[in-house]
Amino acid sequence: MSAIEKAAREAVEAADNTELTRQIVAILAAQQLLNQQQPQQPAAPAQRFDAKKWVVIGGVVVSVGLVGALFAVAIAVGAVCATACLLILRSMWRDFQKGN
Template structure:
């Protein structure tokens, strides 16, 4: 084999190695880009909003007061209805006796 054939074969192998090296470099660069894109970004932490919590507290207190007033109104109505029925029962008993 002549020196010219050896040089030609080595030149072909060097060209193949150069192409393989370029492909490996391109694959590594693509993997680095994918890793950078897939890194999760932490959600921004919201600041404490006192106005929001004051509004929520005010609504809760208002609803609680309305509910308690409604419960008191029902209790007063139940007491009045019971008293009315007791009075009517007494009147009916007196009417049945002939008084």
């Protein structure tokens, strides 16, 4: 290999490296321009604590609980009355069957 061929090969490699370097620099410049053009969107602002909302939720929960409790008491009272009525009627039926 002669010195001229070696120099020619090195010149071609240098030209390739120079072109590759120019492309990398162009890509980096384009990315920087895109980053400058796109404004950074701020994170969603944190919601403020709304006491009114929680008071309303608490009031609804308490109201539903009270209605449920009253409904349960009404069912219990009805069951006791029905049981007492059936016991009295059974006693009366037995007395009637015995002839009293």
